[in-house]
Amino acid sequence: MTSDFDPANNAVPAPWHVRLLGRDKTVIPVVRLSGVIEAASRPGRINIQSAAPLLKRAFGIKRAPAVAIIINSPGGSPVQSRLVAKYIRDLAEEKEKQVLVFVEDVAASGGYFIATAGDEIIADPSSIVGSIGVISASFGFEEAIEKIGVKRRLYTAGKNKSTLDPFLPEKKADIDRLKKLQLDIHDVFIDYVKSRRGDKLDTENKDLFTGEFWTAKTAIDFGLVDKLGDMHEVLREKFGKKVKIERITPKKPLFGVPRLPFMQIGASDESFTDDLISSVEAKSMWSRFGL
Template sequence: MKNFIKRLLPKRFRHEETVIPVVRLSGAIMAGGSALRPALNLASVAQMLEKAFSMKAASAVAILVNSPGGSPVQSRFIFARIRQLAEEKNKKVFVFVEDVAASGGYMIALAGDEIIADPTSIVGSIGVVSGGFGFPELLKKIGVERRVYTSGENKVILDPFQPEKESDIDYLKTLQHEIHDVFIGMVKERRGSRLKDDPALFSGLFWTGVRALDLGLIDGLGDPRATLQARYGKDVKLQLVTAAKSLFGRRLPGVDASGPERIAAAAADGLAQTVEERALWSRFGL
């Protein structure tokens, strides 16, 4: 009854609370993911972003970023989707950094019209890294002969079971430089004159929120509630937007309970992803 009466009043007499949808983007950024451990990528967050930006009464959307990075492609996809929705729906985007927004995590954070971090957040790592292992002598030691047949002289470039070649490394570095240039261009376009002229800015280093503010990588220090209350008043309501769930909770995609071999495969994928994700987080002491 109270809400019905409230709707009858002229708009200027209504006391309506301001609602800001909040989307949390957390984890290592990688395509696919596993059934047991979903990854942070466009497919996993698209529905939440659409839902948040579709809230007509909200003039802004808050995005919480907590990611050590990962796939530059998925990072750019998420960044681009946020900007597309912000422009289509005419909404301001606040990005709040939690523990870390580094590498691809910072690339996503660039989608914010304002980026706010905690003084102890880790921000930056504007660079590109590739990693792997080499086993050129392993097969020989265990008595296994590897046979590879290719059409195309570069089909086995960077093969971990062959000795490392200088030409392969040079080619990989060329790719890294090209991706790095794209990343730098995004930072300069989005941050503009706020950036300080510091030679370490695009070196891959990362900093605390305090130093990131000084470098112009972020716009302020604080937490979501206090920041949004200062902008929209103490009655502002933060509404967390989550992915849709089935009747019995979130379904694990790709897992067939009647097929134990599929469950085992999903578990193996999840373990590999966990190791990769752990390596990304540990680089920042987390």
């Protein structure tokens, strides 16, 4: 007659059929959010439309005590950042699960906004975090079109409809209005970070909300990060060696290979140009952090 007692760990192992099905392991679903944050549905972008189905599936795994979220983003749309962060918190409260956020190369600006939805933020010592600020960028073409003999003809109903038109000279009133919008958005960002990070933040640091960014090795002293480490190491520490990582990935289309926007039937030159410009802008955002 054999005994189920295990003298190695002074514990009774799970029944054989439970071990066979892997039910003796702690399942931790993992969602990876990587890319620039923008509303447009393009490959390598983060938005509520693409993130929500993955997050819903992850939080829907009943026997998982926590959900791990990998974030790798230089930022982008403040609205999409807030929508994704709010959805994470709504699901965490509804399903009563802990949220662990793991930073890869960068969680800056909107990327950090989403990261703060976690109960804990864990990063590699060399990860870039922070950039709690708001930025707008554009070009001015008024002199260029004059040199090539092009005249701008613009007709509006409403004196402010041509605000910041790139083919017209800048107006101080337009810049002042833009600054007001930026300050409003910045306040929302700061308030959210404060509400999520609370007493962890080093509020004596005057650079904390200036848009500055740091390596996680430094940012941990400011309260922007909770711990240095990698996902596998941290999950084993928290949930034991038998932790089972279940990666939640987008469902593949039923037929064929998914088509990129510019490969779709009937795609116009304009859509191709938009995709190209978006790719250049995304590259510019990544390169700001040396990536």
